[in-house]
Amino acid sequence: MMIYERVALLGLGLIASSMGHAMKAAGLAGEITGHARSAETREAAREVGFCDRICETAAEAVEGADLVVLAVPVGAMGEIAAAIAPHLKPGATVTDVGSVKQAVITAVGPHIPPGVCFIPGHPLAGTEHSGPRSGFATLFHNRWCLLIDDHAEDAAMARLRALWEGMGANVDVMDAAHHDLVLAVVSHTPHLIAYTMVGVAEHVRRVSDSEIIKYSASGFRDFTRIAASDPTMWRDIFLTNKEAVLDILGRFSEELFALQRAIRTEDGEHLHDYFTRTRAIRRSIIEAGQDTSAADFGRGVAR
Amino acid sequence: MMIYERVALLGLGLIASSMGHAMKAAGLAGEITGHARSAETREAAREVGFCDRICETAAEAVEGADLVVLAVPVGAMGEIAAAIAPHLKPGATVTDVGSVKQAVITAVGPHIPPGVCFIPGHPLAGTEHSGPRSGFATLFHNRWCLLIDDHAEDAAMARLRALWEGMGANVDVMDAAHHDLVLAVVSHTPHLIAYTMVGVAEHVRRVSDSEIIKYSASGFRDFTRIAASDPTMWRDIFLTNKEAVLDILGRFSEELFALQRAIRTEDGEHLHDYFTRTRAIRRSIIEAGQDTSAADFGRGVAR
Numbered sequence: 014m015m016i017y018e019r020v021a022l023l024g025l026g027l028i029a030s031s032m033g034h035a036m037k038a039a040g041l042a043g044e045i046t047g048h049a050r051s052a053e054t055r056e057a058a059r060e061v062g063f064c065d066r067i068c069e070t071a072a073e074a075v076e077g078a079d080l081v082v083l084a085v086p087v088g089a090m091g092e093i094a095a096a097i098a099p100h101l102k103p104g105a106t107v108t109d110v111g112s113v114k115q116a117v118i119t120a121v122g123p124h125i126p127p128g129v130c131f132i133p134g135h136p137l138a139g140t141e142h143s144g145p146r147s148g149f150a151t152l153f154h155n156r157w158c159l160l161i162d163d164h165a166e167d168a169a170m171a172r173l174r175a176l177w178e179g180m181g182a183n184v185d186v187m188d189a190a191h192h193d194l195v196l197a198v199v200s201h202t203p204h205l206i207a208y209t210m211v212g213v214a215e216h217v218r219r220v221s222d223s224e225i226i227k228y229s230a231s232g233f234r235d236f237t238r239i240a241a242s243d244p245t246m247w248r249d250i251f252l253t254n255k256e257a258v259l260d261i262l263g264r265f266s267e268e269l270f271a272l273q274r275a276i277r278t279e280d281g282e283h284l285h286d287y288f289t290r291t292r293a294i295r296r297s298i299i300e301a302g303q304d305t306s307a308a309d310f311g312r313g314v315a316r
Numbered sequence: 317m318m319i320y321e322r323v324a325l326l327g328l329g330l331i332a333s334s335m336g337h338a339m340k341a342a343g344l345a346g347e348i349t350g351h352a353r354s355a356e357t358r359e360a361a362r363e364v365g366f367c368d369r370i371c372e373t374a375a376e377a378v379e380g381a382d383l384v385v386l387a388v389p390v391g392a393m394g395e396i397a398a399a400i401a402p403h404l405k406p407g408a409t410v411t412d413v414g415s416v417k418q419a420v421i422t423a424v425g426p427h428i429p430p431g432v433c434f435i436p437g438h439p440l441a442g443t444e445h446s447g448p449r450s451g452f453a454t455l456f457h458n459r460w461c462l463l464i465d466d467h468a469e470d471a472a473m474a475r476l477r478a479l480w481e482g483m484g485a486n487v488d489v490m491d492a493a494h495h496d497l498v499l500a501v502v503s504h505t506p507h508l509i510a511y512t513m514v515g516v517a518e519h520v521r522r523v524s525d526s527e528i529i530k531y532s533a534s535g536f537r538d539f540t541r542i543a544a545s546d547p548t549m550w551r552d553i554f555l556t557n558k559e560a561v562l563d564i565l566g567r568f569s570e571e572l573f574a575l576q577r578a579i580r581t582e583d584g585e586h587l588h589d590y591f592t593r594t595r596a597i598r599r600s601i602i603e604a605g606q607d608t609s610a611a612d613f614g615r616g617v618a619r
Contacts, residue, residue, distance in 0.1 A: 198517050198528065199532055213505075214502065220498050230441070234601060239538060240595070269509070285548065294514055298540055
C-alpha cells in the first residue's frame with residue numbers, strides 16, 4: 014500500500030538502503046530518490062538499485078518529496094538540513110534515523126521551514142556492516158522504531174508510523190531526553206565498553222594477537238562484533254549524547270568496582286547473588302521475542 | 317575409532333553431556349559411565365541417554381575407567397578428586413574441563429595417586445545454557461581445547477588429544493599460568509563486564525524494565541546472553557582466577573577512563589582512531605573462522 018508518493022533518502026548507508034529495499038518490497042512509496050555525498054557510494058547505490066533515481070545533489074533529491082529521510086551520521090545532520098531547507102515541498106515531512114535525538118533536534122530543527130513537519134526518528138535495527146551494499150528488506154522486522162513527538166501534526170505522525178509499520182517495525186513514541194537516556198543504557202554505553210575491552214585485549218603484550226583471535230569464541234567474540242561498527246557514526250553518538258553516556262558510565266564504574274572488590278575480598282556470595290539476578294533479565298528478553306533461546310545459533314560461547 | 321575402553325564423566329552438565337553425545341556419535345569410547353551429585357540431574361541424564369550407565373557414587377563411576385573427566389564447577393574439583401582417588405585404575409588418565417587451570421592443579425594434583433596421569437584441560441566451547449539436557453554432539457566442532465602439559469606422559473597426552481580431535485576440536489598445549497591469563501582476557505573479564513552492564517541497566521530507575529527488554533536488540537542483548545551463564549560456575553572462576561582477572565580489570569578501567577575523558581573533552585579524533593583500530597581485530601576473527609561475517613545471523617544489532 015503506497016503511503017508516500019515520493020520519498021528522498023539522504024545518506025545511502027545500511028539504514029537507508031534497508032529502507033529502500035523494504036519500501037520497494039511492500040510498495041510503500043511511489044518513487045524513491047537518493048543522494049550520498051561520495052560519488053563512490055552513489056555509484057554503488059545505483060548498482061544495487063534500492064532507489065529509483067540517484068541524484069547528484071541533496072537539493073535535487075528532495076525536490077517534490079513528500080518524505081525526506083536524513084540518514085547521515087549525527088554530526089552531519091545540521092549541514093544537510095541547511096542545504097535542503099530551501100528546496101523542501103510545503104506539506105512535506107522530514108524525519109531522521111540518528112541514534113541520538115536531542116542533538117539532532119538542536120541541529121536540524123532551526124532549518125525546518127514553516128509548513129514542513131519534522132518528526133525525529135530512530136529505528137533500533139542494524140548490523141555491524143555499513144554502506145549501500147549492506148542493506149536488506151527485513152532489517153526492521155519485529156524491531157522497534159522510536160519516534161519523537163515534538164508537537165508533530167497528528168496526520169503526519171500517523172503517516173510516518175504507517176510507513177515504519179509497513180516495513181515490519183513496531184513503533185513507540187517518546188520524548189527526546191528519555192530516548193537519549195534509554196539508548197545510553199541499552200546501546201551507547203554497552204558499545205563503549207565493548208570497544209574498551211577489545212582495545213585492552215590488543216594491548217596485553219603477554220597474550221599474542223593470534224591467541225586472542227583463536228580463542229575469541231570464549232565471550233570476547235561478541236564484543237569484537239559490537240566493536241566493529243562504523244567509527245564515524247559512533248564518534249558522533251558519544252559526542253552528541255555525552256551527558257547521558259557519562260551518567261551511565263559513572264554508574265557502571267561504581268558497580269564494576271563493587272564486583273572487583275568482591276573478587277579481591279573473595280566474597281563469593283556477593284558474586285553469586287549478582288550473577289543470579291542478571292540471569293532473570295535474559296529470560297525476560299527471550300519471552301519478549303527480542304532474541305531466541307537457541308544457544309547462540311550453535312556458534313558456541315565458551316567460558 | 318575407539319580411543320578409550322571406558323570413560324567416566326563426573327558432573328553431568330553442558331560440557332559432560334556434549335562430550336557424551338560427541339563420543340557416542342564418533343564411537344570414541346567403549347562404555348561411558350556418569351555421576352552427578354544431584355539425584356534430579358542423574359535422572360535427567362538417564363532420560364537423555366548420553367551415558368551407558370549412571371552411577372549413584374563417583375567412586376562407582378570411575379571403577380575401571382581409562383579416562384576420568386572432572387566436569388564439576390572449579391570450586392568442587394578438590395573434593396571430588398579426593399573422593400575418587402582410592403578407586404582410580406592404575407594407568408588411568410584424569411582430566412578436567414574447568415575454566416581456570418592453576419587453581420584446579422592445586423586442588424586436584426595432590427590427590428592423584430602414583431601411576432595415574434593428570435592432564436588438565438579446557439574446551440573453549442559452551443552456550444549460555446546449562447545442565448544435562450543442554451548438551452549436543454557438535455558443541456566442540458572447530459572450537460579449541462587447551463591441554464596443560466604438566467609433565468604428562470607423551471602417550472597419555474597423545475591419546476587425550478586424539479579424543480578431543482575425534483570430538484571435532486582443535487587442540488593446543490600451553491602452561492597453566494599462561495592459560496589463566498589468556499582466558500582472563502578473552503573470557504573472564506568480558507563476562508564480568510557484561511554482568512556489570514546488565515546490573516547497571518536494572519538499576520537505572522528512570523528507564524523502565526520493559527524498555528530495557530523491548531529495546532535490548534541495540535547491543536545490550538549480547539551482554540544479557542553472556543550474563544545469563546551459570547552463576548556458580550562464574551563465581552568459582554572469579555574466585556580462582558583472581559590475580560589475572562584483577563590485572564586485566566585494572567587495565568580495562570584505565571582504558572575506559574581515557575575514553576570517558578575523550579568524551580568529556582569532546583576529543584573526537586581520539587574516539588575515531590580507537591574505534592578504527594578495534595574494527596581490524598574483528599576482521600581477523602572472521603578470517604580465522606571463529607565467527608562468520610553474516611550480520612549477526614540477521615538478528616539485527618542496532619545502534
